[in-house]
Amino acid sequence: MTKLAIMGAMEEEIEPLLSYFENVNTVEFANNKYYEVNYDGLEIVIAYSKIGKVFASLTAATMIEKFGCDTLLFSGVAGGINPELKIGDLIIADKLCQHDLDITAFGHPNGYVPGGKVFIQTSEELRTIAKKVALENNLKVIEGTIATGDQFVHSTERKEFIQKTFDADALEMEGASVAVVCDALNIPYFILRAISDTADMDAGFDFDEFLKSSAKNSADYLIKIVKEL
Numbered sequence: 001m002t003k004l005a006i007m008g009a010m011e012e013e014i015e016p017l018l019s020y021f022e023n024v025n026t027v028e029f030a031n032n033k034y035y036e037v038n039y040d041g042l043e044i045v046i047a048y049s050k051i052g053k054v055f056a057s058l059t060a061a062t063m064i065e066k067f068g069c070d071t072l073l074f075s076g077v078a079g080g081i082n083p084e085l086k087i088g089d090l091i092i093a094d095k096l097c098q099h100d101l102d103i104t105a106f107g108h109p110n111g112y113v114p115g116g117k118v119f120i121q122t123s124e125e126l127r128t129i130a131k132k133v134a135l136e137n138n139l140k141v142i143e144g145t146i147a148t149g150d151q152f153v154h155s156t157e158r159k160e161f162i163q164k165t166f167d168a169d170a171l172e173m174e175g176a177s178v179a180v181v182c183d184a185l186n187i188p189y190f191i192l193r194a195i196s197d198t199a200d201m202d203a204g205f206d207f208d209e210f211l212k213s214s215a216k217n218s219a220d221y222l223i224k225i226v227k228e229l
């Protein structure tokens with residue numbers, strides 16, 4: 001029986017998801033709140049990690065190890081790199097990397113440490129379901145590489161480094177750490193983001209303006225996918 005983890009990083013990213021559920025049971029653990037709901041016989045745990053790779057790793061590992069979730073879906077917003085991605089557009093990660101992981105001084109590639117890998121693949125099965133849902137709902141979605149790092153990117157220079165180094169389509173601050181945790185614990189996972197800004201000098205303003213609407217785009221699509229699980 002599937003027990004689903006639905007995760008975001010910011011409260012604004014899970015608020016539109018929580019609004020779909022009633023009878024929410026709140027569990028406090030490790031300085032965070034985990035919201036347990038039942039949906040169509042599906043046990044679901046919802047949480048936002050707080051910003052960045054460390055908090056995201058803690059929350060993903062907690063949802064799996066403490067709450068016993070066996071599938072993890074992430075919904076949130078991202079900075080767009082691929083020029084095809086406009087604000088509000090949806091991207092599904094097929095693979096993720098850490099753009100700020102750097103021991104190149106020792107001859108290793110950007111994003112690599114011994115025992116790790118630069119790119120981590122998401123669940124093909126979950127992506128197939130998601131693409132079917134997108135088709136049925138006439139939703140434009142692109143599938144691509146998402147780069148994660150512990151910084152809000154708001155410069156063309158950093159954006160271009162990430163694009164050149166990883167051929168990334170979008171960037172954010174949590175996805176790749178969720179990927180490392182789920183990959184290590186052998187849990188299928190799915191990372192969905194809607195574009196809130198284009199990670200350049202206007203990123204801060206665009207982010208503030210479009211966070212809510214883009215978070216809702218992602219949440220509304222994710223709920224349609226949950227109904228297919």
Ligand SMILES: Nc1ncnc2c(CN3C[C@H](CSc4cnccn4)[C@@H](O)C3)c[nH]c12
Nearest residue numbers: 009051077078079151152153172173199203
């Ligand atoms: N350009 C970008 N660079 C890096 N990440 C992103 C994201 C995705 N999220 C949003 C949020 C930005 S930091 C934050 C801190 N305080 C308030 C709001 N956001 C962080 O959780 C990562 C959207 N655009 C991004």
